[in-house]
Amino acid sequence: MGREVYIDAGFDSPGVEATLVIVPEGDNAPSPMLRAEVLTGEPGVERTGIDAKRDGKVHFKVALSSAGGDRFSFKIKSNSGEEKDLPEVVETRRILFYQMIHLDHVTVSPRQLTAHLEDEFQNEGEKHFIKLVGIPPAREMVQGPGIIEKAEWNSTIVRLAGEAYSRAKDPFCFAAILVDQLAEKLTEDYDSKAEIDEMAAEFDVYAMNPLWDVGTTPAEHALNRWFLEGKFVEEDGDGRTFVIDRSRLKPRDPDPEGRAFAFTVDLSHLPQGAKGRVSFKYLVTDFTNGVSFPWCNLICVATRTHWKDRASDEIRSTLVHEAGHKVGMVPAGQTTYYVKNGRHCNHHGNKCVMFDAYHKGRSNRFCEVCTRSLRGLDLGGENPGLKPFS
Ligand SMILES: [Zn+2]
Ligand SMILES: [Zn+2]
Structure with missing residues (x-):
């Protein structure tokens, strides 16, 4: 739907000059990447407009914040000193599409994995409010079992995705590709x-x-x-x-x-x-559990490692981790941020799902620091992780 909403303030007498003020309500995200602002004329949280058509209405265009679960109300002030609170409260939500593409010999059921993924991105308690909506891929993907070696990731995984990916929801969609094993030689x-x-x-x-x-x-x-x-x-x-x-x-x-x-x-x-x-x-x-392509909207998750099936919980953790990269995790500047094989989070002894390597103590959820970042991320605009691959 975009970030923009339109507010018309009506007056009894034509030709009025009026100011719209955005009032953030309650527990809004502390640092959204894009803040709420009145776009009419110069952006700002407050903006004066004129009833140019002399029809008793002043029109305002407002961009809401990039965050999920932010609430805003509005106040209108006329130049004659009248002030009125608008009855509407607007609450922001975010939606992102994804598709699970898997090889026919992969035994884990995608549904076992996606419930947790959707739950953690929505996580209303932590106000993540990214509603992930699964869409079906366009076609089946064909590839025998075996290890896909790192030097082949770009060619093989992108080719596999090309066979199956549905472009119906571009550019607000990413694809998670479940394969047998990933490793580096x-x-x-x-x-x-x-x-x-x-x-x-x-x-x-x-x-x-x-x-x-x-x-x-x-x-x-x-x-x-x-x-x-x-x-x-x-x-x-x-x-x-x-x-x-x-x-x-x-x-x-x-x-x-x-x-x-x-x-x-x-x-x-x-x-x-x-x-x-x-x-x-x-x-x-050297086995790898998953990979996120930093330049496009593909992630790949291994369902086996060391020639053995991975536990569903491990695969869930990898899936949330790689999907986290797609929406921009972990942003530089976050206190727990570090760079090793990409941008990651080291929180309380490597517990966060965005720690760079899977281990038994790693959660399959975002830590409290990542949660604050996740809530404010901008899913629109120029997010390289969501750029449709070609
Ligand atoms: Zn990572
Ligand atoms: Zn974290």
């Missing part, structure tokens, strides 16, 4: 002293994170998807360097899903008794 290093001993020619290297894509068959295990390099450098003698190539390594005990946390190395080709350092570089899987 990271490089991990191993470096250790070693003494080459025939009896210990084989040894195991344990990774901090699961190895990247070891595959599910022996043929796939031999592929070079997770291995980058390996070497042994002698510390005494000639200081020779020996390459340890991929054929000397195999993933240790990979499970049926293609997950392994360690690999076994065969060092039998190295000279007996040599002392030195053995080192490896390899790729591992």
Whole structure:
């Protein structure tokens, strides 16, 4: 509906000059991004107008605040000293559309998730007053299960959204895309002293994170998807360097899903008794629960992590978090604001839903500081988080 309302003040005699005053009522948001003001002529909370048509009416155009749950009444003063309170009280509300797009193999029911999302954005007790209204996507989305790697997020997720997204409510809509798993491919290093001993020619290297894509068959295990390099450098003698190539390594005990946390190395080709350092570089899987695209109206939420289903409560927390980014959370200047992988909130030991990483103690609701910001956000205008993707 927009922020603007029109107020006509009627008088018994034509040609009057009158002033409209906005009177904020009660518990309005302390810091709305856009304040209520009379727009007729120069903006301000008070403005004088003239009955130019001499029909006994003075017209005012008023912009309400950007906040939800703000109440305003109005007072009209004529130049002859008459003053009258208008009987109407206007209360602001905000509405935002969203659509849940999910892959057919995702087992969690979107309805289990959206009830909490809508409840927390509306949260009348905290006066969030953002009414989220779900609309159906235009089409089904087609993509097999598996990890979507960070380098592919822009291309894959935007393509998936393009297949399914309904533009019916642009630009006041965002899309939440539920996928299987999200992860970043990271490089991990191993470096250790070693003494080459025939009896210990084989040894195991344990990774901090699961190895990247070891595959599910022996043929796939031999592929070079997770291995980058390996070497042994002698510390005494000639200081020779020996390459340890991929054929000397195999993933240790990979499970049926293609997950392994360690690999076994065969060092039998190295000279007996040599002392030195053995080192490896390899790729591992660093899982992410969700992502918000800062330049458009898409968020993506993982329904599984580490090849296991995430609990519904965890997914709810991620959904509220990413949707929070869409409406502009967390604004710089908020006392609990910090920047790490985006703009986040650190409140009372990382309890707030807008803390940057999910953990067991993180709430699936906004903290009291975020609540004050959320209440005042401007959902119209140039919000980059709501810009329809293309
Ligand atoms: Zn975030
Ligand atoms: Zn917070």
